[in-house]
Amino acid sequence: MAGVSFExxxxxxxxGTRALDKLDLTIExxxxxxxxxxxxxxxxxxxxxxxxxxxxSEGVVKIGDxxxxxxxxxxxxxxxxxxxYALYPHLSVHDNIAFALKIKKVPKAEIRRRVDEAxxxxxxxxxxxxxxxxxxxxxxxxxxxxxxxxxxPQAFLMDEPLSNLDAKLRVQMRADIKKIxxxxxxxxxxxxxxxxxxxTMGHRVAVMRKGELQQVADPIELYNRxxxxxxxxxxxxxxxNMLDARVERRNxxxxxxxxxxxxxxxxxxxxxxxxxxxYKGGRIVLGIRPESxxxxxxxGEGNGPRLRGQAELREALGSEMLMxxxxxxxxxxxxxxxxxxxxxxxxxxxxxLAEGPSARASLVGRFSPQxxxxxxxxxxxxxxARALHFFDVDSGLAV
Amino acid sequence: MGVRLLxxxxxxxxxxxxxxxxxxxxxxxxxxxxxxDHALVTSSPFSFGSFHNVGLAWRHLDAYSDHxxxxxxxxxxxxxxxxxxxxxxxxxxxxxxxALGKFPGRKLILSLTLVVMIxxxxxxxxxxxxxxxxxxxxxxxxxxxxxxxFFPFGVYLAYIxxxxxxxxxxxxxxxxxxxGEWLTFRRVALPLAKPVVALVFFFSFVSNWNNFFLPYVVLxxxxxxxxxxxxxxxxxxxxxxxxxxxxxxxxxxxxxxELALATLVAVIPVAIVFLFSQRAxxxxxxxxxxxx
Numbered sequence: 001m002a003g004v005s006f007e008x009x010x011x012x013x014x015x016g017t018r019a020l021d022k023l024d025l026t027i028e029x030x031x032x033x034x035x036x037x038x039x040x041x042x043x044x045x046x047x048x049x050x051x052x053x054x055x056x057s058e059g060v061v062k063i064g065d066x067x068x069x070x071x072x073x074x075x076x077x078x079x080x081x082x083x084x085y086a087l088y089p090h091l092s093v094h095d096n097i098a099f100a101l102k103i104k105k106v107p108k109a110e111i112r113r114r115v116d117e118a119x120x121x122x123x124x125x126x127x128x129x130x131x132x133x134x135x136x137x138x139x140x141x142x143x144x145x146x147x148x149x150x151x152x153p154q155a156f157l158m159d160e161p162l163s164n165l166d167a168k169l170r171v172q173m174r175a176d177i178k179k180i181x182x183x184x185x186x187x188x189x190x191x192x193x194x195x196x197x198x199x200t201m202g203h204r205v206a207v208m209r210k211g212e213l214q215q216v217a218d219p220i221e222l223y224n225r226x227x228x229x230x231x232x233x234x235x236x237x238x239x240x241n242m243l244d245a246r247v248e249r250r251n252x253x254x255x256x257x258x259x260x261x262x263x264x265x266x267x268x269x270x271x272x273x274x275x276x277x278x279y280k281g282g283r284i285v286l287g288i289r290p291e292s293x294x295x296x297x298x299x300g301e302g303n304g305p306r307l308r309g310q311a312e313l314r315e316a317l318g319s320e321m322l323m324x325x326x327x328x329x330x331x332x333x334x335x336x337x338x339x340x341x342x343x344x345x346x347x348x349x350x351x352x353l354a355e356g357p358s359a360r361a362s363l364v365g366r367f368s369p370q371x372x373x374x375x376x377x378x379x380x381x382x383x384x385a386r387a388l389h390f391f392d393v394d395s396g397l398a399v
Numbered sequence: 400m401g402v403r404l405l406x407x408x409x410x411x412x413x414x415x416x417x418x419x420x421x422x423x424x425x426x427x428x429x430x431x432x433x434x435x436d437h438a439l440v441t442s443s444p445f446s447f448g449s450f451h452n453v454g455l456a457w458r459h460l461d462a463y464s465d466h467x468x469x470x471x472x473x474x475x476x477x478x479x480x481x482x483x484x485x486x487x488x489x490x491x492x493x494x495x496x497x498a499l500g501k502f503p504g505r506k507l508i509l510s511l512t513l514v515v516m517i518x519x520x521x522x523x524x525x526x527x528x529x530x531x532x533x534x535x536x537x538x539x540x541x542x543x544x545x546x547x548x549f550f551p552f553g554v555y556l557a558y559i560x561x562x563x564x565x566x567x568x569x570x571x572x573x574x575x576x577x578x579g580e581w582l583t584f585r586r587v588a589l590p591l592a593k594p595v596v597a598l599v600f601f602f603s604f605v606s607n608w609n610n611f612f613l614p615y616v617v618l619x620x621x622x623x624x625x626x627x628x629x630x631x632x633x634x635x636x637x638x639x640x641x642x643x644x645x646x647x648x649x650x651x652x653x654x655x656x657e658l659a660l661a662t663l664v665a666v667i668p669v670a671i672v673f674l675f676s677q678r679a680x681x682x683x684x685x686x687x688x689x690x691x
Contacts, residue, residue, distance in 0.1 A: 053571050073574040086572035090590045100576035103586070147576070157575075 001186055002064030002154045003029040004050055009059035011045050011211075019045045021211040022059065027155075030185045032178070034202030036192055037234070038343035042211040043191045047157050050189060052076050063154050079148035083160040085140045087132040087147075094119075094128040097146040118146040121180065138169045149180065155187040162197065174200060193343075195235050199223070207231045209339070229285060229336040229396040232389055234343075238290050238322060238364040240389065242337055244330035245286035247279040256286055256388065259329030259361075263305040263385050273390055275399040284399065285332040287389030290322070293365030295373060299382035307381040311373050312362070321367040325379050331361040336396050431659035432456045436639075439655050456660045459652035463633070468661060470622060471629035476668065478540065478614070478625055479607035482547030486603040490550060491596060494557020495588055499570060509558065516551040521612050528616050542617040543625070547607045553599040560595035561588070601676035608669055626665045633661055 004027045011020040020042040027033040035043040048054035049061055052073035060067050068076050079100070087096050095102075097118055101111045119125045122142040132140055141161060148156055161177070162170045178201050181188050192198055198205045199219040207214040207222065207230070215227040226232035232240045246257040254270050254277075256263045270276060276284075296306050309327035331337070341350050365381055373379050390399040427444055434448035442448075460468050496502075497509050527546050528537070536542045565588060573583040611627040618624060621632060635641050637653050 051571075051575055053574065072579070073571075074577045074579055076575075078575065080572065080575045082568045082572060084566060084568050086566065086568040088569065088572075088587055099573075099586075103577040103582065147572075151576075 001029055002066075003027055003031070003187055004155055004189060005062045006046065006049075007060040007062070009046070009049060009061050010057050011042070011049060011054060012057040018211050020049070023213055025206055025213060025216060027187055027189060029187055032181050032188045032190065032201060032203045034190045034192060034198040034205045035208060036195055036198035036205055037208035037214075038193060038339065040210070041208040043193075043208050044159055045211075046208075047080075047159055047189055047191045050076075050155070051078060051080050051157050077151075077154045078157055079151040079153040079155075080157040081144045081148050081159065081161040083163055085132075085144040085161075085164075087140055087143055089132055092129050092131055093124060093135070093143050093146075096132065096143055097124075097150055099147065100151050114150045114152075115146075118150045121149070122146050122176075137165055138173065141165060141169075141173060145177070145180070149184065149186075153186065155189065156181070158188065158190045160192050160194075161190075163192070163194070170197075177201065195237060199235070205235075207234060209234075225398070226287075226389065227398055229287070229332075229334065229391040229398075230340070232287050232391065232398070233336060233340040236289060238366070239340065240287045240289050241293075241361075241363040242332035242334075242391075243286045243288070243361055243363075244332050244393075245284050247276060247282060247284050249280050254280075256284070256390075258286060258307070259327060261305060261307055261327075261329070263383060263388070265385060265388075269386055269388070273399050276390060279390075279399065283393050285334065285391040285393055285396075287391060288363070288383065289387060289389075290364045290366040292384040292387040293323075293363065293367070294382045294384075295323070295365075295367045295371040296380040296382045297372070298368050298370055305383045305385055307363075307383060309363075309379055309381070311375055311377050311379045314373070314375060316369065319369065321369050321371050323365045323367045323371065323373065323379070324362060325365065325381065326360045326362050327381075328359060329361045331358060332393075334393065334396060428659050428663065432656045432663065434656060436654035436656055452656060453660065456656045459654075460657045460661055463636070463653055463657075464621070467621065468629065468633075468664075471624050471626045472665070472668075474623060475608060475625040475627075475665075478543045478547060479604050481540075481544045482550075482607050483600055483603040485544070485548035486550040486553050487596060487599055489548070490553030490599055490603075491557045491589065491592055492584065493554045494559075494595070495561050495584060495592075497554070497558045498561035499565070499567065499588075512551045512554050512558070516555055520606075520610070524613050524616055527613065531617060537617055538619055538623070540623070543614050546613055547610065550599075550603050550606070552606075553603055556599050556602070557592070557595050560592065560598075564594075565591060597676040601672055604672050605669055630658075630661060630665065633658060 006023040006025045008022045008024060009020060010018060010022055012018050023042075023046060025033075025046075035046060037043050045054055049056050050063070050068075052068065052071060052075075056069045060069060062068065063076060063078065088099060091099065094115055097115045098111050101114065106114075115128075116125075119128055122145055124139070124142055124146060127135060127139060127143075132143065135143065141164075144161065148158075158177075162173050165173060174197060177190075190197075190201060199222075202219060204216055204218050205222050206216040209230050215222060215231045217225075222231065222235055226235065229242065233242060243258050248255045248257055248262075250262075253267075254265045256265065265276075293307075307327045307329075309325045311323060311325045313324040315322035315324070338350070363381075367373075391397065392399060423445075430445060430447060431439060432453045433450065434442060434446070434452055438448055497505060497512070523546075531537050531542045531546075536545070569587060569591075570583050573587045578586060608625075609627060610625070611631070614625050615628045615631070618628065621629070624632065633653055637655065637658055639655055
């Protein structure tokens, strides 16, 4: 096994499109690294460059200490799980799993031992003689995994391997893959656009956008301290609410002004964001995670800041209530917001963005399920001022 | 109700007329060898003669010029199968390369394939004759087999198949699994090409089997004729079609029933090939490889 590293690796197409732009990323030996981002962000290109299926235009890709730029896929000693599984339809499950070993002319007894072991791990023993077409989606996915693990390769490359499974199976396979990777300790690069997979599976997560790496960090760090607006908006579901706000200083303390509401910041918070003082009197993008919002009636006593608006839609999930509501404030309108809306296909948000500056902003709050608020009612929402995020309006960078 | 029935009746009548128009000659041909030459023109066209007559016609046909008919069938099998084998060996990898390869000139070759495909084969006979003549191949079996092996339609069929039916990820998987380009083709792309192999085999075989003009031009010895040229030779030996035959002391027993039988027997290999190819064609070889 070996680590994988990208050193200023780029992929430039004939028409000048840069699918991947100077990626610098080191994946440690045995690490589970998730590459995540919207479609077209270059994550799959990066993965295919490691596999040797995509030429490296500039820079260097290393597996272990070996530069693999000029090496054909068959000589890279990596295994890949494809989104479509790419099982060989004319071969049985056994022969699919044994394929690479046969090509490598591994002795028959060894092939049998390894295939049997993989089949045991993946619960495929009863299906070894069947052809892929008679398997269910989940079984096919496991065969694809089996094909990778018998190789005992330097690294696993996985290209959205769960995206074709139904939701329930995906949750199960997510845990299975994580466990198998942990048991085998093989360096793994896992590409997904599903941020839940990214958060739950990876030791570290690399967020990408338009061919550029935005941030690499462990999932919790990424969630709590996004380096920019894009990462903040991409990680987390429902997404972070982004509002146009002003920074003001009154009586020696900072306040964030959203519409007609003033949210005072305590000293700890200000100390965490020393850059805020530079924005005094100026505009800033305020990011509020849905869980930092709560029905004021349930938030307990206190005179914390309150947003007032109108409830639009309730989504009861049992353990929580997602409340969509509008307030009298301007939503942040930046390229990042537009791109994130495009990525999830949020036509309503895109429509609002196209209309230009708006006086009403739509927010989502993750409320307690006990909330009594109904659609159409006016709403008072408590804001946890300790968990706010701030971004520069122009650069999108976290303050 | 009455109008609808009338309409249905009218449609059936029209279809029936066309069916009779097309089926009648085939039926006549199938029945012809059961009758004597005389009965063929005097009895009802669709009457059945006897199996005895079929046997008699076959003996006459087989005796013609010392089993020449059998030789023609054998020649045709050799020409058609050899050329089809070469066609398959060339067109399947060619179609694969054109569909999934990346190399300079790919589009040009593809366009040329299409252009050559729509050119009538007969238009090339003269230049091919001159070429074979220059190579001193006229009169040899290669003068038929080599031109027959040139089958751009097969390349096109293989191209279409690979471009539409094989997910590129499948080939990527093979490459990552340790296959070089040749093994990727040999172990994955070729086994999956059974339907198109059957298709190319069928079309190539039938077109070779039915080719008349080229062998007619390049072969001089009647012992080398394929069945198409042989049949025209046979036609010329029938007194009904060529009054000159039978004069000058020649004796031949080739009459209309023998000719009909010769034509029918010549169709049998094509029918057999069709049956086998068809079975391979309908099989869904690709099920389950990738999520649809």
